[in-house]
Amino acid sequence: MVPLSWYLILSGILFSLGVLGFLLKRNIITIFMSIELMLNAVNLSFVAFANYWNTHPVADKSIVPLSGQVFVFFVMVVAAAEAAVGLAIIISVFRTRETLNVDRVNLLKL
């Protein structure tokens, strides 16, 4: 019997680590991976709540317990689409600028 708050605290820790990575790292691919870490943290809290609503049913019929897991499915699809397009953009930036450091990609002119 694990309290739900433990799962949410783990999700919060992962999310904050993702935000820290987004702010502190200079390599553009690592920044992108921190975004994926944030999305994963949110997925964890969705699944935890799906389990919670299943074991503690509510009278309100509009809360479908399993929809948490279905939403995780959609988050993963969006993450996949975003990763594909984002990495394509990173590749095309690398081709022109020859660097992956965000501090060097700070002028519109090459």
Next chain:
Amino acid sequence: MVHQVLFIVFGLICVAGAINLLVQRHPISSALSLVVVMASLALIYLLLGAEFVAAIQVIVYAGAIMVLFVFVIMLLNAGAEERTRGSRMALIVGVPGVIILAGTVGWMLVSGSGRLGTVSISSSNFGETHNIAHLLFRDFLLPFEITSVLILIAIMGAVVLGKREN
């Protein structure tokens, strides 16, 4: 008891992987730590009774999206990160902001944990594939179709952006 031990073990692996992602200089090590985080998250999903979501996490996230990341890192081969002095604002405002945010959320959760209750490894097989399929293809059919269009747009975008200028 077993549930708590398993959760603590996999939770620690997750947090260790996430910290390793921040600490490592070379992006390939960060990518592999993220794979470890995703794999242990998949195991935590199994603890929460979400077996289909756990399998999808491994197949799609750790097995396809992260492979894409690893490919790009291998192809671009940019090497370890260098220390550049960029904007100080991110450090001055960002890091305390994150700490305040995390602290607030953590304090709310800890103080409210009595009201939130517990989760358990339920034996009711509620995360089974056909239950999810019923929801996905009946109640959530419109979002499902829209995400398929979204993937199509992403494929076209990635192909167009990846082409070389001839």
Next chain:
Amino acid sequence: MLTGVAYTTWLERKVIGRIQNRWGPTRVGPFGLLQPLADGVKFILKEDLLPDYVHKGLFILAPMLALVMSLISIAVIPFGETITIAGHTTALQISGITHAGGGISDINIGLLIILGVTSIGVYGVALAGWSSNSKYSLLGSLRASAQMISYELALGLSLVGILLLSGTLSLREIVFSQSGNWVLGGHDTHVPHWFIFPQIVGFFIYLLAAYAETNRIPFDMPEAETELVAGYHTEYSSMKFAMFFMAEYVNMFTVACLATLLFFGGWHGPHLGFLPPIGQALLPVVYFAAKVFFFIFLYIWIRGTLPRFRYDQLMAFGWKFLLPLAIANIIVTSLIVAWGA
């Protein structure tokens, strides 16, 4: 099972030798049967190089990852019902749990687990090439991993036809739904209820995609001896190379087991009433082993017979032919299932 893998190498060398009109191993033991033992001793005694220029952590991790992922997929494969030895009943599956009443629990998502470890196995190949810090390895591993992730799609989609017919992801349930005979229009045709008959196109796609996943001829461009030196395992020697080698053969074994479970009825076969009870209990395992042996022989036979694809032909085949064909298979199967219901 590792012994089986070792003897698969012996079988391969013998059969390839015969196809190419030569003997194959004959010197070590009768019919060369101790050849795998000699190979094992050679691998252990050879010097295990760790070159200076490689990325040491990933260099050691990559073959371990490949081998561990191949072995995990064997854990979910059932190869029989139950067997009762000295009053103790066990389910014939590494991850199966026997209940007191004789029922067997299987993992609900067995098929997805096999697809998942196949996806993670790509990392073994990609990291091996990258950590070796050499041009040939990097190119070979990029080609191999691109090939593997392209054919994973066709592999997964070809199995959806099976899911439509059986309605479950659990491997034991899929075999269970293949018992009995096909009933057409009320008549019992004496054709077993195996899924190969409605899903012949799916079977064809599955076999081709699985050959590409396991990097075997006709799809072994990334690791062929005449191309790119040796591809992603150029820099590996002795035990680490042996781990890649074993991983490839265990993958072959997994593909053969899956093909028999999903398409050929697993351990179902004619019921032979004249055998003693111990023989009848072992008969399903014998049928399973015979079918798996047929698929491994098919792998070796095709290796000896066909030339290999060029890389661009290989990728075009996977994306432009197999993927649309698999989707068409799903559409046709779902229409037939919906119309029949």
